[in-house]
Amino acid sequence: MPRTRSRTRAGLAATAVLAALLTVPAATGTASAADPEKLTIDLATDTGAFHGGASGSLYGVYGDGVPSRNVLEGMHVRTVSTKAQDGPQHPGADALEMLPPFVDSGGEDVYIYMTDIYRGFPYQWPGADGPARLADFKEKITKQVRQVLTLDDAYQDHVVYVPFNEPEGNMFGTGEWSYNKVSWLNDPQYYFAAWKEVYHLIKGLDPDARIAGPNTSVLYDQVKGFLQYAKANDVVPDVMSWHELSSPAAVRTNVAKYRQMEKDVGVGPLPVNVNEYGHNFHLSVPGQVVQWVSAIEESKIDADLAYWNIDGNLNDSAVEANKGNGQWWLFNAYGQMSGHTVQVTAPHPNQQYTLQGVATLDETKRQSRALFGGKSGDADVVFENIDPELFGTTVHATVQEIPWTGQVGDSAQPLRLADKELAVGADGRVSLPMTGMNEMSAYQVILSPGGHGGVPAEPSVSWRKTYEAENATYTGGGYSKNGPEGTPSNVGGFATSGTYNVGGLRTGSDGVLAFDVEVPRDGTYDLSVFANSYNLYDLVKEQGPTNVFLRVDGTAPQELRLPLGYKWVVWGHTDTTVKLTAGKHRITLAAKDADLGATKGDAIIDKVDLSLRDAKVTAPAVYEAEYATLNGTRPTYTHRGASGPGAVPLSKGGSATFWVYSPAEGESTVSVDHLGGGRASLALNGEKVSGIKGDKKGTEQVRVFLSGGINKLVVTGSSGALRLDRMRVAPSGGALRTRVYQAEDGTLTGAAKVTGAYTFASGGKAVTDIGDGRANALTVDVVAQRAGRHAVTIRYSNAEQAPATHYNPDPIARHADLSVNGGPARRLLFPTTFHFNNFWELTVPVTLKQGTNRLTFTAEELPDFNGDTYNQYDQRSPYAPVVDRIAVTPLTEN
Numbered sequence: 106m107p108r109t110r111s112r113t114r115a116g117l118a119a120t121a122v123l124a125a126l127l128t129v130p131a132a133t134g135t136a137s138a139a140d141p142e143k144l145t146i147d148l149a150t151d152t153g154a155f156h157g158g159a160s161g162s163l164y165g166v167y168g169d170g171v172p173s174r175n176v177l178e179g180m181h182v183r184t185v186s187t188k189a190q191d192g193p194q195h196p197g198a199d200a201l202e203m204l205p206p207f208v209d210s211g212g213e214d215v216y217i218y219m220t221d222i223y224r225g226f227p228y229q230w231p232g233a234d235g236p237a238r239l240a241d242f243k244e245k246i247t248k249q250v251r252q253v254l255t256l257d258d259a260y261q262d263h264v265v266y267v268p269f270n271e272p273e274g275n276m277f278g279t280g281e282w283s284y285n286k287v288s289w290l291n292d293p294q295y296y297f298a299a300w301k302e303v304y305h306l307i308k309g310l311d312p313d314a315r316i317a318g319p320n321t322s323v324l325y326d327q328v329k330g331f332l333q334y335a336k337a338n339d340v341v342p343d344v345m346s347w348h349e350l351s352s353p354a355a356v357r358t359n360v361a362k363y364r365q366m367e368k369d370v371g372v373g374p375l376p377v378n379v380n381e382y383g384h385n386f387h388l389s390v391p392g393q394v395v396q397w398v399s400a401i402e403e404s405k406i407d408a409d410l411a412y413w414n415i416d417g418n419l420n421d422s423a424v425e426a427n428k429g430n431g432q433w434w435l436f437n438a439y440g441q442m443s444g445h446t447v448q449v450t451a452p453h454p455n456q457q458y459t460l461q462g463v464a465t466l467d468e469t470k471r472q473s474r475a476l477f478g479g480k481s482g483d484a485d486v487v488f489e490n491i492d493p494e495l496f497g498t499t500v501h502a503t504v505q506e507i508p509w510t511g512q513v514g515d516s517a518q519p520l521r522l523a524d525k526e527l528a529v530g531a532d533g534r535v536s537l538p539m540t541g542m543n544e545m546s547a548y549q550v551i552l553s554p555g556g557h558g559g560v561p562a563e564p565s566v567s568w569r570k571t572y573e574a575e576n577a578t579y580t581g582g583g584y585s586k587n588g589p590e591g592t593p594s595n596v597g598g599f600a601t602s603g604t605y606n607v608g609g610l611r612t613g614s615d616g617v618l619a620f621d622v623e624v625p626r627d628g629t630y631d632l633s634v635f636a637n638s639y640n641l642y643d644l645v646k647e648q649g650p651t652n653v654f655l656r657v658d659g660t661a662p663q664e665l666r667l668p669l670g671y672k673w674v675v676w677g678h679t680d681t682t683v684k685l686t687a688g689k690h691r692i693t694l695a696a697k698d699a700d701l702g703a704t705k706g707d708a709i710i711d712k713v714d715l716s717l718r719d720a721k722v723t724a725p726a727v728y729e730a731e732y733a734t735l736n737g738t739r740p741t742y743t744h745r746g747a748s749g750p751g752a753v754p755l756s757k758g759g760s761a762t763f764w765v766y767s768p769a770e771g772e773s774t775v776s777v778d779h780l781g782g783g784r785a786s787l788a789l790n791g792e793k794v795s796g797i798k799g800d801k802k803g804t805e806q807v808r809v810f811l812s813g814g815i816n817k818l819v820v821t822g823s824s825g826a827l828r829l830d831r832m833r834v835a836p837s838g839g840a841l842r843t844r845v846y847q848a849e850d851g852t853l854t855g856a857a858k859v860t861g862a863y864t865f866a867s868g869g870k871a872v873t874d875i876g877d878g879r880a881n882a883l884t885v886d887v888v889a890q891r892a893g894r895h896a897v898t899i900r901y902s903n904a905e906q907a908p909a910t911h912y913n914p915d916p917i918a919r920h921a922d923l924s925v926n927g928g929p930a931r932r933l934l935f936p937t938t939f940h941f942n943n944f945w946e947l948t949v950p951v952t953l954k955q956g957t958n959r960l961t962f963t964a965e966e967l968p969d970f971n972g973d974t975y976n977q978y979d980q981r982s983p984y985a986p987v988v989d990r991i992a993v994t995p996l997t998e999n
Contacts, residue, residue: 141483141538142452146464146475149490150448152403155465157183159401160436161409163381164188167197167417169206170934171918173427175790175815178210179764180419180433181440184407185212186267186380188221189249191969196907196917196980198416200264201252201970208263214407216265216317216346216380217253219246220276224978225910227275227282235284238276239299243306250310252970265315265344267380268303271322272296290327297334304340317344317378323351324359332370341372348381350411352457353400356382360404377406385413386591389421389512390600391435391547392478398439399463399476400455402446414512415671415914417936421512424677426936426947428515428814434507435476435547437764438519441734442474443467449475452484458544458593460484469739471495471554472731478507478547486537488552491529498529499556501750502537503732506566509545511635511676512599513668515814518726518766519549521565524749526555545602551732558745562727569716572620575605581616581696583609587709590674599674602635602712606674610653611707612644614696620713623689629718630685633678634694635711636667640904640939644707645669649865649940651706654698657683658690664701665694666865667708669939671914676711682718725776725835726766730820733761741828744780748831755785755822755829763818765834767811770898770946772994774837775818777805783825790817792894792950794997799827808840808998810896812948840998846885848872848988855881863902863942866989871902875921876964876984883962883985887993889953894996897923897960898948899933903986904941907979921985924961925951935986944989950996962988 161184166177188194190201197203200217207215220228222245232238246268253264269276276282277289277296289296300318307314319331324347335341345363349356360377367373382401387393388410401408410420418424422433429437444467453459462477475486491500505519527535537550575586588605591598609616624630638651645651650666661683668677683692692713696704716722730753731740737759742751753761767773777787781801787794795807797820811834820829849859849870857875875883889895899921909915916937922930931949938945951960966983968975975981 143485145450147448152446158407159398163409164412164416165419166203171417171936172423180436184214186216192221193224194221220270315343317346318342320346329366345375346378349379353396354455356400379408381411384596386596391431391507392545395478395547396461399461402463431510431516473552475550481544501553501555503551505549507547513677524561553750554742559750567717567719573603574607574710578619583614606709606711608709610696617695620692626687631716633714639673640669648705649942651708654695725833728763728832730829736760752828752830754826756826760821765816769813772841773811775807776833778830780828783827785827788819843994845992851885857881871989873987879963892955896994898992900989901986902938902941919982919986921962
């Protein structure tokens with residue numbers, strides 16, 4: 106885990122991004138110097154089967170539930186590199202605890218960093234000299250392999266051992282904790298001998314084991330010598346691994362360089378895992394990460410996002426308990442690509458911080474998908490060689506934007522910018538003029554056959570505009586303009602819109618930050634304040650979320666609580682609505698308000714986003730069946746009157762999977778639009794909730810409980826061949842009754858007690874000190890109107906953090922063991938909320954009987970894997986989180 110830092114230019118103040126889709130005009134005249142840049146997608150040039158390898162993660166999975174299985178599966182995470190079981194590097198991410206939920210969620214391989222059984226970096230392996238240290242390590246390797254062999258074969262098959270991590274600067278480098286202070290880059294004999302010993306040790310214990318190496322911090326020229334030695338001694342790794350903390354261009358260059366090494370030595374070709382890529386400046390930013398994705402996919406390798414911050418959040422992709430940010434939705438779109446990749450020619454090929462992309466063609470689906478980004482302004486996206494046998498002479502194009510929402514900022518599903526049918530030119534081309542792009546966003550185009558009477562969907566966005574804090578007017582004391590933050594020359598800094606932010610709203614301040622805005626019409630507007638407070642900063646520690654006060658033209662005061670982060674410049678957003686008339690207004694954020702009070706804490710403000718909340722925005726979210734993840738079926742495109750380009754026939758066992766967003770826990774109405782033809786079932790997050798009677802064209806409406814964030818909805822054919830058109834989802838109310846129980850009204854035993862220390866708990870009270878033994882428990886009696894499956898939503902806080910030896914903050918995911926009516930307890934993990942006065946919600950489905958049911962929450966510290974020792978660095982908490990309240994809701998109205 107190297108500590109390299111450097112950085113790039115963040116986004117600009119973008120206005121509304123609306124793509125005007127036009128067919129290519131007749132070829133007349135000559136191109137002018139003012140012509141926009143062009144991203145060309147050649148559908149006739151097959152560059153290999155779609156691999157999906159860029160969706161890997163280093164230390165991204167803490168355990169079962171952090172992140173949630175929906176978030177994990179929906180991001181299509183292919184590989185995870187993580188610590189040795191019971192290693193003391195960081196809390197959580199223990200290989201054998203996260204492996205089953207990862208594999209069960211569709212994951213491929215878990216790379217076990219065997220060296221992370223030691224504390225510190227460089228690794229502090231004990232011993233008087235090199236041979237003694239290696240002997241100790243071999244004992245620990247033996248234990249690790251034997252632990253893996255206790256797993257079911259189905260899980261063992263997904264393990265890859267990484268014996269050494271960055272050996273050239275670590276165990277076989279020149280530092281205090283090295284083997285003998287001789288770098289293997291200068292004299293490789295000691296490292297090579299150790300590699301050979303460890304390789305034979307692992308294979309001797311498990312002949313089917315896969316081993317990865319050398320896992321260097323960069324692809325050194327000396328790796329060729331390693332390959333020569335490995336071949337000569339029959340110890341060639343099963344997977345070649347190194348780190349790319351460089352640039353997307355280096356990925357392409359170094360993979361090609363490595364492939365030439367293989368040819369020269371006469372080994373391979375081996376699978377490659379670049380198990381660290383990207384920097385703080387890139388992570389969470391779809392327009393940055395898509396450039397890495399394009400290089401990794403083109404190279405047909407696996408790669409894992411780097412671990413610069415906290416573990417368990419998929420490297421700044423997962424938010425709260427079950428939500429995703431813009432980066433998550435980028436990987437969700439990437440993971441739904443299929444077929445084979447096609448040639449993409451960028452306006453500045455293989456050059457970072459420019460427009461880059463990746464595209465696929467699936468002949469079976471008759472569908473092409475393209476993901477691109479990295480540029481502000483305008484560009485043409487041109488599809489060439491569109492096969493009339495697949496697409497016809499008209500194509501249906503859907504254009505979406507995946508915006509940046511910050512590292513800890515929740516994101517809704519991608520925005521639908523346009524949905525139109527376009528005539529294919531005589532030359533087999535279609536051009537999509539993209540206007541007003543934001544370099545921090547990624548964009549997706551889905552191309553399908555058109556011309557069959559499909560009804561295009563309306564855009565899901567309307568007027569919108571960004572206002573940078575550094576351009577706002579500040580009055581009062583304490584002002585600071587901070588930045589530039591992350592840039593191409595400072596990739597260790599965090600991405601920030603416009604690269605600058607503003608401080609001054611803090612305890613004791615009289616500061617006012619005023620944004621002068623102008624809107625096109627009367628209406629309700631969504632206002633999103635991008636902000637950050639560092640959770641461990643002195644002024645922030647007192648209260649937690651920093652509160653500030655919003656007014657419009659000096660009226661309509663609102664109190665906002667701004668998001669916390671694990672460091673400064675880690676952005677989230679607080680959202681509200683304001684009513685505005687057409688014309689100019691002044692929106693202020695202040696540290697004092699005559700009616701509401703004063704700020705406690707300290708916050709920095711990046712920007713505000715303002716958008717008109719009209720019928721386009723409030724309409725139900727539309728999820729087209731032909732764009733879903735399909736199993737045992739394929740889209741058809743001959744259905745007149747269908748929404749979008751077509752529909753999906755679902756014979757018995759065929760399924761369509763949708764990743765559906767909900768802004769909060771609660772009831773939603775799911776409308777399943779179909780064209781008849783058969784029957785199907787609907788499952789929500791693995792729970793069957795309804796049958797669909799599709800004897801004739803119609804809509805089945807089902808009211809269900811959705812968890813805040815990411816939900817998995819699957820429609821599976823049961824008889825006939827239901828022609829599924831689309832799914833529409835909108836928040837609703839009235840059908841599912843929620844009963845709320847305050848934790849302080851429950852029964853407390855042992856040391857568990859009510860506290861009034863956390864002012865943002867509902868009613869100002871919560872229950873703490875659950876755990877450290879089963880005697881210290883919370884019991885809540887809840888009532889179910891009818892028997893069946895229910896959602897239990899726990900409002901909680903958790904800010905426990907372990908001492909760290911790295912730049913990584915080390916928050917701990919506390920757990921609670923939940924027993925229903927005295928039955929077996931189910932272990933729940935609760936991700937950090939960054940402060941005990943900052944409350945989030947986590948929902949778990951349970952079976953309740955009609956009438957009164959008893960929920961009991963307990964906790965106790967888990968031992969290590971073998972059950973004979975406990976973590977000595979306070980990395981496994983014995984406590985449950987602070988519990989504020991419990992809400993109980995039926996999963997469905999049926």
